[in-house]
Amino acid sequence: MPVTDVVVVGAGFAGLHLLRRLRESGLTVRVLDEAGGVGGTWYWNRYPGARCDVESLSYSYSWSKELEQDWNWTERYAAQPEILAYLEHVADRFDLWRDIELGVRVESASFDETTARWLVRTDRGDDLTASFLVMATGCLSVPRIPDLPGLDEFAGEAHHTARWPHEGVDVSGRRVGVFGTGSSAIQAIPTLAESAAQVVVFQRTAAFSVPGWNRPLDPAELALLKKSYPERRAMARVTEGGNPWPGATRSVFTVSAAEREREFEDRYRIGGFILHSAFTDLFTDADANELLSDFVRDKIRGRVEDPNLAERLCPRDYPLATKRMCIDTGYFEAFNRPNVRLVDLRGAAFERVTTAGVRAGGEEFVLDVLVLATGFDAMTGALLGVDIRGRGGRSLRDAWAGGATTYLGLAVAGFPNLFTVTGPLSPSVLSNVVGSIEHHVAFIAAAIDHMRERGLTTIEATAAAQERWIAHAREVGEGTLYPRADSWYMGANVPGKPRMLLPYVGGVGTYRKECDRVVAAGYEGFKLSA
Ligand code: NAP
16 A cells, blocks of 8 residues: 555645645655646636636745746736646646646545554545645635536536536537626626627626736736735735735724725726725724725726616625625626626526526526536535544544534644645635645644654644634634625535634734744644654
8 A cells, every 4th residue: 555644635736835845844745636637726617717816926836936937927817727837837847746646536534543644545446544634625626516406407518617628618609608696707707708699697696896907917017026026925924815915004984085985996996806905994894894885886887888787786785705706807898798698586586497598587598508607615615525534433524514623724623634725714715825825835844844853643633722713713703794694705605504604814914923823832732742
């Protein structure tokens, strides 16, 4: 049976970086991924218009200055093929392929208390043993296909955005239906509309979206931006969202209406998530949030020509950003095209999928292609997709039956030598996730180094430390508006999933300080033993 120091599940941003970093510590590492290539989310999400909504210069590794300088991002926000090419380049450049096994699904992993090793089993029936198991499985990697009556009977093609055929789908001259109006749909719809005969958007909940103002980066600008890497990265490590801009310092209620509008407008013109950081109370005070929500709704009205249609596209039933705000390129403008139609499922209730298309509000929409941009079983789906068993054979599925429990989003009590990268109750999806991945990889590698230097064999979160962290994360969350939305942050998009705020909302800077304190106190809250 192959024996290795570390098994890493997942060959995306996290898995590739882990492999490189753990090798540096002299460890043997095996990275396993179900996909046919590296890239994780960027391997799977090939739908038309897929691109990152974090700027390229931030959504990239910071651990190689040479890589930073050599790689030339071509757009402010990179498209999926470019990010995938970047990750493949990383795998080539750092000689990673030889320790990566693709097309293999990890089915189970159990901790053997007598040997203090993980036994990992794959769908090929292969077994591996490892001292450490690191789940680098991503926060948004298990697609959610809703239970739409009749879906199986649809005679056309139906594809989830996160399982888009690699050969592409030619929609030219065809009628396309899209379920969903989250980040994936918002990117896909304008691109689909350029070639499809018709795009019918089935909207259940309208989305807040602002322009990213994506554009090509010319060589002179890119050169200038590359010089700013050290400052950008340093700032991103201390700010709330892990972004390279300063956090807010004042309440929205301390400024005049004119000053407030100017602040919102300036940030809207820059584009993207910088709008979130305009004032300190946008996510904690419903009235403050409503001011920003009103501002964005007005912008939507300015982008959609038909005033009635604009009203139907304006979100009203949750505070802005308690469902992740979307960053778009021409989303609302797409509805000005004659070939794009909105079907508001609140007014025209969904009835069923038929062989010919979709029935809603008493009307049948005849379609050739159905796009399911219906999201993910976020943050816990991939972890619970593997039958992980810790001390006493207890399964993670049992341990999390009432909701995810972790210490710092990195470890789970009762599961020694298991680490989760950007796990539940860490900032993860509320941050620039590449920065959060790098932080977790550094933490995990340093913990393993620490153990090896001292001849220790197991590290495990204590139940007491885990309870304290959960209570702290819950308290911070309850002080915000996030629990008010039925979002995937709350697990609310998956029927039967326990409702809890899955990411830690205390901010990247605060979280990093807490992790540093834990390490400085000799891995406080972890039990280390020989
Ligand atoms: P999502 O935000 O969860 O959106 C899913 C959409 O599908 C929602 O509009 C939802 O409506 C709708 N939906 C689900 N079930 C439905 C049903 N039975 N009938 C009608 N509508 C249904 O998923 P996503 O757009 O894939 O985005 C998920 C996350 O992935 C994002 O928030 C972001 O973090 C990440 N992402 C990032 C990028 C990027 O970097 N640009 C791109 C894509 C995704 P309800 O709101 O009513 O549930």
